[in-house]
Amino acid sequence: MIILILGVILLILMMRxxxxxxxxxxxxxxFLWLVIFYISMKLAKPLGEVISTWVGGQFIRPEVPQAISxxxxxxxxxxxxxxxxxxxGNVLSRYLLQSVHLVRHLPFLGGLDAILGSIFYGGIALILFFFILQVLSVLPNAWIQDxxxxxxxxxxxxxxxxVFSNAIYQWWL
Structure with a gap:
């Protein structure tokens, strides 16, 4: 329940x-996130193999496919x-985005821009929370697993x- 509440807080903060x-x-x-995401997915498996000897984790959810459990x-x-x-990547993209705030100063378009930005960020928050939950689902911590x-x-x-529910196993394993 606490993880769900934290996810809702993440959603609200991201929409804000x-x-x-x-x-x-x-x-x-x-656009920058998609580039970062692509790089992240391509490098996750090879770099993960390097550090996999330093971490321990196991799948606890019964819905995980048996072949990869x-x-x-x-x-x-x-x-x-x-x-x-x-x-x-997000730290670097924030640095690059400092010059793109021109539209916010236009009267009508600024308000519309704000509302649409909130909706868009809500979708991003849902995707981000999905990936965080996937990592948490294999952490060897009894409280998180419960x-x-x-x-x-x-x-x-x-x-x-x-899209992500089935594809994540191919990306990370």
Whole structure:
């Protein structure tokens, strides 16, 4: 339940951030995020293999496909590398985006830009929360595992998230 509440807080904060940033800045940021995401997914597996001996993890959710259920350690390492690359990429993209705030100062378009930016950032928050939950699902921590197993909403979210629910296993393993 606590992880779900934290996810809702993340969604609210991201939508607020999207409202403040606006759609134009958000679209440029999303383009940069897609580049970062692509790089992250391509490098996650090879770099994850390097650090997989230093981390321990196992799948605890019964819905994980049986063929990959014994690769929790590799999945955790790849997930951590992926999240680290995304964080580094976001820091760099914030630096590049400082010059794109022109539209926010236009009277009508500024308000529309803000509302659309909020909606767009809400979608980004849902995707980000999905990846965070996937990494948390293999952490060897009893409290986190109990939170995930005990929440049908989080399990439904992890198992049925469009596109990513099945593809993540091919990306990280």
């Amino acid at each position: 951030s999207g409202y403040r940033a606006g759609l134009v800045t958000t679209i440029v940021r999303v 014994h690769h929790g350690q590799q999945f955790l390492a790849s997930g951590l590398v992926s999240l680290l690359l995304i964080v580094i 939170q995930l197993v005990g929440s049908p909403i989080l399990n439904y979210y992890l198992d049925r998230f469009p």
